[in-house]
Amino acid sequence: MPYTFNTPEDQHAMLDAIGAASIDDLFAPIPDSLRLERPLDIPAAMGELELTQHMQALAAKNEHAGQKTCFLGGGSYDHFVPAVVDAIASRGEFYTSYTPYQPEVSQGNLQVTFEYQTLICQLTGMDVSNASLYDGGSAAVEAVLLCMSVTKRSKVVTTASVHPEYRQIIETYFTHLDAELITVGSPAGIVSIEELEEAVDDDTACVLLQQPNFFGCVEDAERISGIAHEHGALFVVSCDPISLGQLKRPGDLGADVVVAEGQSLGSPMQFGGPYLGIMACREKFVRRMPGRIAGQTTDRRGKRCWVLTLQTREQHIRREKATSNICTNQGLFALRAAIYLSALGPQGLREASELCLQKSRYAIEQLVADERFELAFQQPTFKEFVIRDTKGKVADVLAECSESGILAGIPLSTWYPNLSDCFLVAVTEKRTKHEIDQLADSLTRASVDDSVVSV
Amino acid sequence: MRNTLATQPIFELSKPGRRAARFPKSDVPVRPIEDLLPERCRATTPPPLPEVTEPDVVRHFTNLSTLNMSVDTHFYPLGSCTMKHNPKRNERLANLPGIADLHPYQPDDTVQGLLQLLHELQGMFAEISGLPAVSLQPAAGAHGELTALMVAAAYFDDLGEKRTKVLTPDSAHGTNPASARMAGFDAVTIKSDSRGLVDLEDLRSKLDDQVGVFMITNPSTLGIFDDQVADIADLVHKEGGLIYLDGANMNAILGIARPGDFGADMMHYNPHKTFSGPHGGGGPGAGPICVTEKLGPYLPAPVVCQHDGRFALDYDRAKSIGRVRAFFGNVGVLVRAYCYILTHGADGLRRASENAVLNANYLLSRVKHILPVPHGDRCMHEFVATAGELKKTKGISAMDIAKRLLDFGYHAPTVYFPLTVAESMMIEPTESESKETLDAFAAALFRITDEATELLHDAPHTTAISRPDEVQAARKPVLKWTSA
Known part of the structure; x- marks a missing residue:
């Protein structure tokens, strides 16, 4: 019981003040028949030293990115995190506070959120950003729901080159809604333009594209934007924030809504979460945005300050008529992204992204030097690419690499037979x-x- | 003492040519960018981010942090949010490289320790809830609600039933009806009775074979345990419906009563509340859900399973609703919850709830004569007081009291929620506060309610800013910084 204060004397004094005979008396409203009449069957309490040793032992059964060289991506990446990010984000004033319901004592969080929103707009070329959503996948589904709400249309067109798990989430959400998800093929590693043109029609709420896509290939975003807009559909881009040091910003390519997984911006991989759902859109859709938004105003003395605003969109006011059920943002990870982007600045982001680009190109050349392996798609790529094992023994090859200390890649068979x-x-x-x-x-x-084994 | 130079927006600190991070020169042969990326997609200039030095970044954000109240620095009795102590050990342990630096698509045989932890945690959540099937995937409480409602919908589909309605009490969190709508149901509100409990008559009148789920928060947002819960469950179950328990208030009943034993079929936890978070300035949280055996097959894939001493992610779940989140879930938050539960053990969890309830009742007993509690003299882990009388007699609102508390160095309670109590102040002290703190807080409330009304209307007086103009913020939204 390391975190409670009440001594037996305190408890007696408090019970006297309450007029209760015992602590058990306080639980009288819970009928006896509904009580648990035995101790919970969970492990015995551990002191800090024991717990530390226990956790170290569990951690030692995992092989982390400092031990095995990590070439895994697919939406979660082993990028460098500058020390300033950890140092600042581990301040208790940030991580032990909550949603800024009292702006007068939350100006730190509110200003950080406002700066985060600005940085995301600068990064993506969009007009407005929210304070963040759960992760890249939930941001993608919220984006298509936003488009459906704006256009009053129920058909969403996406591509096989969009993260398969993001598409699965949309499928799950659509099960009980009046909505349809159409997935256009990407046989050459990028979406088939002809198929896309056929799929998009006047019932289409939006086209959801990933740039660079799940295979690492760079899509012709501008052309796809044109196809969507010709039919009055909106254009949603799910992007890799790091790539925006080299690639044109989605906002400059006609995107109406931009979403992204923000883990790359200064957060650890931690087996998939918590991460950062980035969402930005055109100004005219701001009142349809899900999630928290910070805005600038002045206090009674005329001083510039920040508050949560446009709250009439949100569930605590609108209940079932809200734009979304989302309540929290990922404040701590938005903070990390804000520190990361400030620390890198335009030149740092340019350098980091160019290193990704150059090194992945070098890696492609080295890997395909062995004629057994080839680049699956002849497309420009950013930091990821798909390698084909012409002998088709992907599982064996990856297992052997893992044994020699390298996490070489993600098998695509799970999602793409x-x-x-x-x-x-x-x-x-x-x-x-x-x-x-x-x-x-x-x-x-x-x-x-x-080849030795097969001989 | 404030450093107003450092806390101006970071964009105003920017000067071309300054920078913090610098990356090494490429150690692989460098090719012209033009050869690597076609012109149509290549940016000519990088995004216009601010240009600042590392000292700028450190001083800016460090000074901003000091403008926040937090659990580490202040008493934070924000009702319904369970702002308890956030153990430092949990932070250190969740950040061990063997936990934090794992990729979500690593082969199972390279993450056996983490899968073991998650598997054990599934078991602990099942035991604490009395509901045996667990999904750790949802990213937040509201996400857990949505996921569970989708599970319910899939279950009814399987039975060949089409149920269209979800019932929520009028005192419920706004997320309940919002989640119901997103899962394709119509949300129907059930009234509270004079005791603040579910009005059984109203429930009976709205209960039919179209009702899929009744969502109940128990203990309720009023901090009351609804002793009718087993009868409510019987009523709903007789109509073929399911009971969902919003677990926001689990901090009151750990080891004392289990939702699965009092009729719930599904529930979510808020590990950032009950199991010590932290809250992260507004997230991340997590929203793991527990359900009955018969609903287990519909949970999202994957779940962690164990075969012959090896742990694995099981995707082979034919009846599953599918995915609600990419990768596995908010693992970092779950690891902290695991550490919290292991720190306490069965006896410790129960005593945490006992002390949370004791602290809330003690504070209630201290303040009820100035801030009446309409729903009785006793509460569970929190209580809802009203400033309605003070408003009438002295013109002092719940908001005035909340703002003035900030001057005394206390975070305000939750105000104006639940909506069923006028001028409501929802106060949750948690177990990790002392009698001395509660006494001092009560004394501050006594003093405040004696102060001149004008002084309160203008409060707070000592914070970084005075009351902001929220109307202006919403009317003319300024949502990003632009150069003057």
Whole structure:
């Protein structure tokens, strides 16, 4: 009981003041028949030292990115996190506070949120950002719901090159709504424009594109934007924030709503969450946005300050008529992103993204030097790419690499049965030439071992 | 003492050529960018982010942090949010590289320790709730509600039933009806009776075979345990409906009563509340859900399973509603909850709830003569007082009291929620506060209610800003910084 104060004397004094005979007396409203008549069956309490040792033992059964070289991506990346991010985000004044219901004593969080919103607008080229959503996937589903609400249309067109789990979430949400998700194929690694043109019609609420897409390929976003807009549909782009150091911003390519997984902006991978759902849109849709939004105003003395605003969109006021059921934002991770983007600035982001670009290109060249492996899609890529094992033994190859200390890639068979001979490789700015060469060696070795076995 | 230079918006600190982070030169051969990216998608200039130094960044954000109240610095009796102490050990342990630096798509055999932890946590959540099937996937309480309602819808589909309605009490969190709508149901409100409990007559009149789920918060948002809950469950179950328990208030009943034992079929936890968060300035949270055996097959995939001593993510779930989130869930938050539960053990969790309820009742007993509690002299972990009488007699509103408390160094209670009590102040002290703090807080309330009305209308007086103009903020939204 390390976190309670009440001594037996305190408890007696408090019960006297209450006029209760015992603590049990306070629970009288719970009928005996509904009580648990035994202790909970959970492990015995541990002191801090014991708990630390227990957790260290559990952690030691995992192989983390500092032990195994990580070439895994698919929406979660091993990017470098500057020390300032951890140092500031671990201040208790930030992480032990809550939603700024009392702006007078929450100006720190509110200003950070306002700055975060501004940074996201600068990054994406959009007019307005919210204070963040759960993660990239939930941001994508909220974006299509927003488009359906704005256009009063119920058909959403997306592409096979959008993160398959994001598409699965949309499918789940659509099950009980009057809505339809159409997925256009991406046989050459980018969406088929002809198929897309056929799928988008005057009932289409939006086109959801990922840029760079799940295969790492760069789509022709401007053209796709045109196709959506011709039919009065909105254009939603799910982007990789780091890529925006090199690629045109979605806002400059006609996007109406931009979403992104913000984990790349200074947050650890932590097995998938918590992450940061980025969402920004055109000004005219702001009153349809889900989630918290901070705005600037003045106090009674005329001083510039910040508050949560446009709250009439939200569930605590509108209840079932709200734009979404979302209540929290990811304040702590929005803070991390704000620190990260401030620390990098335009030049730092440019450098980090160029390193991703150059190193992934180098990795492609090294990997396909072994003729067993080829680049699956001949498209421009940013930091990820798909490698095909012409012998089709992806699971064996990846397992061998893992044994030699390298997480070489993500098998695509889980989501794409027709790409069961392929795996997805991500190369961030953290990967060194040496590590990339080791990856290539390790793949070649797996390839040689395999031929020995098959002889 | 305020450093107003450092806390101006970071964009105003920007000067071309300044920078904090610098990346190394490429150690691989550099190709011209033009060869790597086609012109149509290439940006000619990087995004116009601010240009500041590392000292700028540190001083700016550090000074901003000092403008916040937080659990680490202040008593924070924000009702319904369970602002309890956030253990430092949990932060350190969740940040161990063997926990924090794991990729979500690593092979199962490289994350056995974490899968074991998550598997054990599923078991603990099941045991504490009395509901055996668990999904750790939802990202927040509201997300858990939505997920559970989708589970219910899938269950009814399987039975060949089309149920269209979800009932929520008028005192429920706004997320309840909003989640119902997103899951494709119509939300119908049930009135509260004079005791603040579910009005059984109103419930009976609205209960039919179209009702899929009755969502109940118990203990309620009024801090009262609804002793009719088993009867309510019987009524709803007889019509073929399900009971959903909003677990926001689990901090009152850990080890004392279990939702599964008092009739709930589904529930979510708020680990950032009950199991010590932290709240992160507005998130992240997590919203794991527990359901009965018969609803288990519909939970989102994957869940963690164990076969022959090995742990694995099980995706092979034919009846599952599918995914509600990418990857696995808010693992970092779940790890902290696991540490919290292990720190307490069965006896410790129960005593945490006992002390939370004791503290709330003690504070209630201290303040009820100036801030009456319409729903009785006793409460569970929180209580809802009203400033209605003070408003009438002295013109002092709940908002005035809330704002003046800030001057005394206390975060305000939740005000104007629940909507069923006029001038409401929802006060939740939690177990991790001392009698001395509660006495001092009560003394501050006594003093405030004796102060001149004008002084209160103008409060707060000592904070970084005075009351902001929220009407102006909404009428002419300024949602990002622009250069003057």
